[in-house]
Amino acid sequence: MIHELRxxxxxxxxxxxxxxxxxxxxxxxxxxxxxxxSHFEPSLIKKLGDLGFLGMLLPVEYDGLGLxxxxxxxxxxxxxxADASVAVMMSVHNSLPTQMLNAFGTEAQxxxxxxxxxxxxxxxxxxxxxxxxxxxxxxIRCQARREGDDWIVDGTKAWVTSGTHAGVVIAMIRxxxxxxRRRSKGISxxxxxxxxxxxxxxxxxxxxxxxxxxxxxxxxxxMRVPGDRMIGVEGQGFIYAMQSLEHGRLGIAAQSxxxxxxxxxxxxxxxxxxxxxxxxxxxxxxxxxxxxxxxTRLSAARALLHMTAAAKDRGVLVPGEVSMCxxxxxxxxxxxxxxxxxxxxxxxxxxxxPVERYFRDAKVTEIYEGTSEVQRIIIGRxxxxx
Ligand SMILES: Cc1cc2nc3c(=O)[nH]c(=O)nc-3n(C[C@H](O)[C@H](O)[C@H](O)COP(=O)(O)OP(=O)(O)OC[C@H]3O[C@@H](n4cnc5c(N)ncnc54)[C@H](O)[C@@H]3O)c2cc1C
Numbered sequence: 540m541i542h543e544l545r546x547x548x549x550x551x552x553x554x555x556x557x558x559x560x561x562x563x564x565x566x567x568x569x570x571x572x573x574x575x576x577s578h579f580e581p582s583l584i585k586k587l588g589d590l591g592f593l594g595m596l597l598p599v600e601y602d603g604l605g606l607x608x609x610x611x612x613x614x615x616x617x618x619x620x621a622d623a624s625v626a627v628m629m630s631v632h633n634s635l636p637t638q639m640l641n642a643f644g645t646e647a648q649x650x651x652x653x654x655x656x657x658x659x660x661x662x663x664x665x666x667x668x669x670x671x672x673x674x675x676x677x678x679i680r681c682q683a684r685r686e687g688d689d690w691i692v693d694g695t696k697a698w699v700t701s702g703t704h705a706g707v708v709i710a711m712i713r714x715x716x717x718x719x720r721r722r723s724k725g726i727s728x729x730x731x732x733x734x735x736x737x738x739x740x741x742x743x744x745x746x747x748x749x750x751x752x753x754x755x756x757x758x759x760x761x762m763r764v765p766g767d768r769m770i771g772v773e774g775q776g777f778i779y780a781m782q783s784l785e786h787g788r789l790g791i792a793a794q795s796x797x798x799x800x801x802x803x804x805x806x807x808x809x810x811x812x813x814x815x816x817x818x819x820x821x822x823x824x825x826x827x828x829x830x831x832x833x834x835t836r837l838s839a840a841r842a843l844l845h846m847t848a849a850a851k852d853r854g855v856l857v858p859g860e861v862s863m864c865x866x867x868x869x870x871x872x873x874x875x876x877x878x879x880x881x882x883x884x885x886x887x888x889x890x891x892x893p894v895e896r897y898f899r900d901a902k903v904t905e906i907y908e909g910t911s912e913v914q915r916i917i918i919g920r921x922x923x924x925x
Pocket of ligand 1: 631664665666667668670671672673674675697698699700701746749754903906907909910911912916
């Protein structure tokens with residue numbers, strides 16, 4: 540569809556073209572195999588870094604591109620349309636650890652960690668969830684206690700995207716004490732690196748989709764963390780994490796738009812090639828209506844995403860807006876990928892064609908960075924206060 544490119548600035552158009560060319564050369568031809576093998580391709584980190592795609596939102600002084608949100612989300616859509624696993628690596632890195640460091644890190648932390656992250660020399664991960672603390676993330680139990688200038692950390696983080704290859708993990712860890720529990724105000728953010736003694740990458744999840752994105756547990760066993768690795772103010776880590784998730788949820792919405800676009804385009808092309816009853820199935824109104832509904836919902840999600848991104852850049856976001864965007868885009872992606880399988884018929888149900896992968900990849904967008912139910916809670920609260 541042409542209108543997706545209609546209102547872009549010259550710079551945005553160039554970013555889309557660069558991302559599309561990169562995806563065509565380095566990602567799309569390998570996606571099916573990486574999915575089959577659950578293979579994360581580490582060379583992509585440097586390649587994306589060389590393009591500037593791992594520092595898109597970061598200031599130029601830290602080797603970022605200093606772009607506005609829409610440009611970043613356009614690039615992310617292109618990568619997601621080729622491979623949602625690569626897109627989640629890019630989204631987490633650009634939205635969560637780097638944004639938190641940029642907003643709340645010290646100058647020394649930014650020079651040491653942020654600039655190499657922007658260049659693609661260090662991949663970022665974000666460790667908030669635990670096995671018993673998902674939607675209720677303030678219930679985390681991973682615990683730090685002071686020892687001189689250092690912190691000693693024990694506990695296990697769950698579901699850490701890119702955890703196998705991350706050079707920097709921003710982890711939310713309790714710094715309150717067992718006899719003075721403060722829920723969300725007892726959590727601090729730390730910069731962890733895999734070289735810290737007591738840091739172990741543990742179980743890798745065997746997932747339904749996003750199989751080329753490694754999702755792991757991280758175990759901290761008496762891990763000694765230097766005091767200068769804390770980000771910002773003690774006890775503010777949960778608030779920082781929630782603020783970073785505003786970027787993160789826009790990233791997941793862009794990922795959803797990318798997956799849905801790939802599924803729509805595959806269905807549209809299949810419908811014009813596949814013949815039944817002596818004619819292309821695209822000529823049946825039943826199929827045309829499906830394609831019409833898919834195209835309409837896809838355009839609506841993208842428009843909502845770009846509108847929300849512009850509001851974020853101008854600093855005029857209203858509560859609930861980012862959640863609306865994430866909720867609508869992720870449910871749209873699940874619906875479109877389901878329709879795409881229907882348009883493919885039996886061929887949609889086998890691994891020879893990509894739509895079953897799009898369907899498996901789409902599902903998680905309704906779960907991570909806040910489930911659809913959690914987004915509805917946030918939106919519901921926001922609209923009832925208006
Ligand atoms: C592939 C993948 C990658 C991930 N990557 C990361 C990562 O990099 N970093 C990270 O920190 N986390 C990550 N996560 C974790 C993710 O954010 C959590 O899975 C998510 O927040 C949901 O938590 P949960 O799985 O514990 O589900 P639960 O919180 O147990 O929820 C189960 C169900 O109950 C519903 N529910 C819960 N509370 C309510 C309520 N109050 N009202 C109504 N319904 C409710 C939920 O919506 C859901 O349907 C990842 C998860 C996956 C699957």
